[in-house]
Amino acid sequence: MKKQNLKAWLYLLPALAFLAVFMIYPLVDVVVYSLEEGYNSASQTFRGVGLYNFSYVLRDPYFLAAVRNTFILVVITVPVSTGLALLISLGLNSIKALKNLFQTVYFLPYVTNTLAVGLVFMILFKKTAYSEGLVNLLINWFGGPSVDFIDGPYWAKMLVMCIYTVWVVMPFKILILTSALASVNPEYYKAARVDGASRGRIFWRITLPMISPMIFYLVITGFIGAFKAYADEVALFGTDLNAAGMNTIVGYVYDMLYGNSGGYPSYASAAALILFAIVFTITCVNLLISRRTQIS
Amino acid sequence: MKIVLEHLTKRFPNRNRKIKSEVVAVDDFTFEIPDGTLIGLLGPSGCGKSTTLNLISGLETPTEGRIFFGNREVTNLPPEKRGVGLVFQNYALYPHMTALENIMFPLGNLKRDERPSKEEMRERAREAARLVQIEPYLERRPSEMSGGQQQRVAIARALVKKPEVLLLDEPLSNLDARLRLQTREEIRRIQRETGITTIFVTHDQEEAMSISDLIVVMKDGAVHQIAKPQDVYDDPVNLFVAKFLGTPPIDVFDGEVKGGTLFIGEDAVLPARGVEDGPVKVGVRPEGFIPDPDGALRCGLDRVEVMGRDTSIVFRHEGLNADTGRAIVDAEAARGLEGGEVRFSLKPLKTCLFDKTTEARIRLADGGGKAAGR
């Protein structure tokens, strides 16, 4: 038994070592950092211990802007992408011809580099001195005025950000919902038809309750994912997100850590912990709601 | 409500797309189901019985032919306009609803002006629940009920709209042996109490025999015989029907008719007046054998199995289509049988002749077996 014990730990050793150094220790360390006031990364000294970092971050206008941006992004993209994905999955499940082709096409954004495609989105939306950009030409064609979506008004930038985020998260949601819909036993639909249920009633009373666990799963993971938005924004607006006014909470963390505005791991840690607290709270609320609706 | 099927035919495109030919699931079906009967559609799997049920329910539309409920043609009506209740093999109870909600669901589907009040819906659901005796379980969800209880909820849900036709797809196949016996009595009772014309699909001949008023035996999309259970058993129209019904199964021999006498091997076993000379298939029900020291049919004795009331004699014969045959006889009659040879005389009413190639029944001139049912 002793020998077996030793051997087991030997097998586990590599994983444990990596996790200890790159996950467990950092987890403790991030809390320590967040409590060290006036930390100087050059001399590795700090003034005192307290909550000053948190209060600094919470008063930093860049952080507040990042929080606002992130919340708008979450509130818009999660419902829109989930609803749209449900609509498309329902469509996908009702057809036979071309179904595979559509599914393959829809999944494509999942495997592409979001930085790369973000660049294409930027070009499509960007207005430059010598070109209006394709989207603006479309708007003009319908009689609207051009908007600079990349360097223009806030709402326009937010719109592009939401559109791109939805584009990026759709593959996963369509995949999950399509398989959830396909796994509903067709006998239920047959039974409902014999019972004379209308299409709407079949959807609301049978389909939706049957796939509701998957929808909740998507909403929860969608919230978590959207709160961690960062790379997509860099793709659209460049690395200096604060200047573009499009920073996100995660972006703020990295900006505090590194780059021109960096060198403040304490502020970064405090912001990261605040983000974690927000995500954790919202996930718990989501779980509570989903449990309650599942029971009733 | 009587049901009339006229030349009903359903063809499906072949599943293997490379094969252009169509699959005929139901082939030119014509028969009439009298009002208030319980009818069993019986056949091996893949014979088209479930498709027939789907055609009657309206879940599928026939390629050709017509369906009447009473005098009303329903061929192209969607299921909800036909007034049918359908119970699925796996019950298809909605897992997120309680038994009561499941039973009320069809009522809630009615258009606003036809829909009864909430109270009345609940009362009607209770009434249906009372009929199938599941009242105590109304607040439970399907996952909290036994198979038999789920089955009853499914029947109540099918009955709650007071349909004129009740359709059951393999209603007993998901139950264990004990529940199966109990539930089939229950179905019979519910059918008697409501007087509703009921069609059920099964591949289990014993199930069909035990509760049906009429049995429809199907194979490869075609109806082979429609008759009362005992008639189908005693007076099959062909070898398939004869073999499909009865446990233990009928014993089939190669025989020959020569000069008005039926021979099995060398033995002249029965008179066969009016039958042309030539080779035939001879089917003998296990209870059609009488052990008789002077009997015409000589067989090799394999073993004797005692099963309480009855005894089976397992025997061998060169003309037999299987390795061994089985005769069921009184315990008394089998006493003293040992090794070597056993001789039987055959009961004419339990012996049927079939054409060797078409396997159609050959009837004797003097009406060997009962006068033809159909």
Place this chain on the structure above:
Amino acid sequence: MITDKSSASSRIGKAAVYILLSIWAVVVLFPFYWMVLTSFKSYSSYNSEFVPRFFAADPTLSNYRDAFTAVPLARYFLNTLIFTVVTTAVMLVVTVLAAFAFSRLEFRGKNIVFALFLSLMMIPNELVVITNFVTITDWDMRNTFQGLILPSVASIFYIYLLKENFEQIPDELYKAAKVDGTSDLKYLLRVMLPICRPTVVTVTILKVIECWNAYVWPRLITDDQAYFLVSNGIQEIRENGFGRENIPAMMAAVVVISLPLVVLFLIFRKKIMSGVMRGGTKG
């Protein structure tokens, strides 16, 4: 299944479904089309089209040449390849060993350690990146492959996935192997891995996708172009390469970068999709 009376309306419904699905297909494909199209337009013709053309009047490969010569795209590519292969390989070894210990070996504290692993699964990367950045800097590993790779190796979710799969292998096989005198390691390599190949392949593919698209960590840890991965390369090209506005050349670089994963996806379509369905979430 369709009754005659409703067939007209159901045909309209079907058409509406196909239109909806086609619209979304266009939305998904259009950026790809635009990226490929633009990459074949010459710099001058791209800039002279006020209203962009939907086809390339005279397609040119010069952008692709530029992409490989004007910026060190080949270098980015090679770096990403090295990063992806090494990270995935080390991850597989670590993951398989840990999953084997959890699924097959009995040892004291197994349940506690496994519970610890599971709870770590909920920790977002953002929380630990800060310290890792400092750690790697302290170890003088900025702008090295070790610095890129080491923190990207541990993947608890894949350990979990493999462990579940390993546990489905019946005990009898293990006992039979023991009776035959097979060592644990040999049993793992000769029996368990072959049986669980589909899961191993899935994990590998998912990790490859993750590595190929990695952006945040490489950005933090590298500022020397010689160690840039493709994602950072793209960002660098966008901000400094090609004299800012050479969009066709940029698109050529983007096409080159996107191509490997698209090809990988088209080959392993079923595997990737079922793997993602089993719990891979992006981000």
